[in-house]
Amino acid sequence: MLGIEFPIFAFSHCRDVVAAVSRAGGMGVLGALYFTPEELETELKWIDDHVDGRPYGVDVVMPASYAGADLGVDSPEDLVGRLAGMIPEGHRRFVDDLLAAHDVPPLAEGSEAGRVLLGWTDATARPQVEVALRHPIALLANALGPPPADIVELAHARGVRVAALASTPRHAVKQxxxxxxxxxxxxxxAGGHTGEISTMVLVPQVVDAVDVPVLAAGGIGDGRQMAAGMALGAEGVWTGSIWLTVEEADTPESARRRILSATSRDTVRSRSWTGKPARLLRNEWTDAWESAESPGTLPMPLQFMLISDALRRIGRSDASELATFPAGQIIGTMNQVKSARDVVFGMVEQYVEAMDRLERLTRD
Amino acid sequence: MLGIEFPIFAFSHCRDVVAAVSRAGGMGVLGALYFTPEELETELKWIDDHVDGRPYGVDVVMPASYAGADLGVDSPEDLVGRLAGMIPEGHRRFVDDLLAAHDVPPLAEGSEAGRVLLGWTDATARPQVEVALRHPIALLANALGPPPADIVELAHARGVRVAALASTPRHAVKQxxxxxxxxxxxxxxAGGHTGEISTMVLVPQVVDAVDVPVLAAGGIGDGRQMAAGMALGAEGVWTGSIWLTVEEADTPESARRRILSATSRDTVRSRSWTGKPARLLRNEWTDAWESAESPGTLPMPLQFMLISDALRRIGRSDASELATFPAGQIIGTMNQVKSARDVVFGMVEQYVEAMDRLERLTRD
Structure with a gap:
């Protein structure tokens, strides 16, 4: 369907990883979330120039529900203004106190304003889709709900396949x-936004519920897990966290070190990043939001608006104990740095070994 | 190693299920937890008479840590007395109020005292082991930590293999x-006591950490999941929840109905049953212990001592909204009643189909 050699999909926010995986015979998928439409244009142009004509994809986030969805505001700037008024003072104070307790300095005076509204609303994600569809992408993926029907039509009209992430069989049917x-x-x-049902339980339920190809995602990091995902009925696998530590990744060095030394128990499903449950590295930030002092999290996109400056301040400080980021349980098995190409080839090799072992076991 | 035809291990508290699975070519494993040594003797005698000489096992719970472990009290009766004094009055009041709010009647006057200390301590589990080893069991399994070394020796001296449940690779190494x-x-x-790491992520980590055979458990209910578990490196699969609804199971009718209609999102990992995290059917009981009014749960075995009478009262009342029980996420796919034999054979058949499909996918 997509002209790829190996059914390995690699989600990454880093263009180098996306291009490297596609060149190796998998399918790189660029997470567009953090980019303005202009930035996304630059990234995709770079990928076009470095992917040797191999297929790649783009992932956007158009949530089916979020605070402000009913305001009818089309301009991201106006939406920010309206939403900012919905953030309670007590929440701002909680964040300020948390940063003060960890001696996180304020942003330098005159420092550029951060982006407080990422591509988590129709108003911000739609321009990303428009940019993406101007490039020769093979796949448009969407998270947090079924994509709007007109976006699906638009993609299909350009010959682009549409994928969507589902965490329940009911969601899959809707999509x-x-x-x-x-x-x-x-x-x-899985790392990032994620549901409650495990991959082992979910994949067969989704395979039985829909009549389109299914990819297994969540906890897929090596060839055995790839074979397992496909044994569950999937046609391929969707991976994310494992690309955070490859040579090509632009992951900050401190985060890379944390991932390489983490165990699979060092993640937590938390609303403290975006307001919707996402699996993050467990640390003093995620703990604080679960503590007795926590005011509770705000709905998407208010939570990220609330914490956006705090995240920038933490990133520029020494308070790495507060620096969380999306990460799946698979980080427990990631303990060396390889090239993206070696990860793809190693996974395929291990898949073949797993298949050989399974066939021997079954014959006996 | 164990003389079974299919590497399917079936944990059940019901002797009929244990015998039926073993007769079908798998390995039934009786959960001894709820039985006094005398009751366990009766159950195992029955199994001996109904298993047609096929191998079966017994599962006990000897937790590595629990409240009172350091009291040095050998007699279960004395232990109960000492532990009862450690239950705070506020916790008793919370349980009383919860039951009152749901109109759960008190136990009839003169009703027999319930057992407040299940086999979750060395003092209560050890007599169960002694009974079990007097029977021709093939396997002794232990949950919640490595079994005491003398118990392992005793089992080996009788030619009985010892299995232990692990939820992290570190635990597996210790075992x-x-x-x-x-x-x-x-x-x-998985249902019942369970860790944080998913089966997909955990199994390969454990396989890599130890040099003994590994069984995959958690979310295993059909032949695709069996194939997936073995693709991850396991030699077989350990199942539990799927036996709650088979014809032979002595599951109360109301619980059976709840399981058949539940989705995979209707479970929750909660300490409200035993004090250690266990996956239970999510309902008003589990919600209450997570509410703002909850006094928090007590450590094992105090929590069960606290709630033991409450569970009996709920079981005899119409307050089924409070009747929780251990259940894994796989309950979302259990929607018809079959015989244990049909479940075993269906699983094997589906495993073979999954293998055939995988081989085709790999060749293409």
Whole structure:
């Protein structure tokens, strides 16, 4: 369907990883979330120039529900203004106190304003889709709900397949109803936004619920897990966290070190990043939001608006104990740095070994 | 190693299920927890008479840590007395208020005293082991920590293999160090006492950490999941929840109905049953213990001592909204009643189909 050699999909916010995986015979998928439309244009142009004509994809986030969705505001700037007024003072104070307790300095005076509204609303994600569809992408993926029907039509009109992430069989059915071509059944062990049901339980349920190809996601990091995902009925696998530590990744050095030394128990499903449950590295930030003092998290996109400056301040400080980021349970097995190409080839080799072992076991 | 036809291990508290699975070519394992040594003797005698000489096992719970472990009290009766004094009055009041709010009647006057200390301590589990080893069991399994070294020796002296459940690779290594022959790598999606790491992520980590056979547990309910578990490196699978709804199971009718209609999101990992995290059917009981009014749970075995009478009262009342029980996420796919034999054979058939499909996918 997509002209790839190995059914390995690699989600990454880093263009170098996306291009390297696609060149190796998998399918790199660029997470567009952090980019303005102009930045996204630059990234995709770079990928076009470095992917040797191999297929790649783009992932956007158009949540089916979020605070402000009913305001009818089309301009991101106006939306920010309206939403900012919905953030309670007590929440701002909680964040300020937390940063003060960890001696996190304020941003330098005159420092550029951060982006407080990422591509988590229709108003911010739609321009990203428009940019993406101007490039020769093979796949448009969407998270947090079925994509709007007109976006699916637009993609199909350009010959682009549409994938959507699902964390329950019910969501998968809804997505296929709006025309999605590929369902990514993502288990709770995955990094980033994620549901409650594990990959082992979820994938067969989704395979049975829909009649389109399914990819297994969540906890997939090596060839045995790839074989397992496909044994569950998937046609391929969708991976994310494992690309955070490859040579090509632009992951900050401190985060890379944390991932390489983490165990699989060092993640937590938390609303403290975006307001919707996402699996993050467990640390003093995630703990603080679960503590007795926590005011509770705000709905998407208010939570990220609330913490956006705090995240920038933490990133520029020595308070690495507060620096969380999306990470799946698979980080427990990631303990060396390899090239993206070696990860792809190693996974395929291990998949073949796992298949050989399974065949021997079954014959006996 | 164990003389079974299919590497399917079936944990059940019901002797009929244990015998039926073993007769079908798998390995039934009786959970001894709820039985006094005398009751266990009766159950095992019955199994001996109904298992047609096929191998079966017994599962006990000897937690590595629990409240009162340091009291040096050998008699269960004395232990109950000492532990009862450690339950705060506020906790008793919370339980009383919860039951009153749901109109749960008190126990009839003169009703027999319930057992407040299940086999969750050395003092209560050890007599169960002694009974079990008087029967021709093939396997002794232990949960919640490495079994005491003398118990492992005793089992080995009788030619009985020892299995232990592990929820992290570190636990698995400790278990093999005390002589365990088989590690059951159990993911968070499993019913009952369970860790945080998913089956997909955990099994390969345990396989890489130890040099004994590993069984995959957690979320295993059909032949695709069996194939997936074995693709992850396991030699077989350990199952539990799927036996709650088979024809032979003595599951109360109301619980059976709840399981058949539940989705995979209707479970929760909660300390409200035993004081250690266990995956239970999510309902008003589990919600109450997570509410703002909750006094928090007590450590094992105090929590069960606290709630033991409450559970009996709920079981005899119409307040089924409070009747929780251990259940894994796989309950979302259990929607019809079959015989244990049909479940075993169906699983094997589906495993073979999954293997055939995988081989086709790999060739293409």
């Amino acid at each position: 296929v109803e709006v025309g999605v071509d590929i369902v990514v059944a993502q288990g709770t062990e | 093999v160090e005390v002589g365990v022959d088989i590690v059951v790598a159990q993911g968070t999606e």
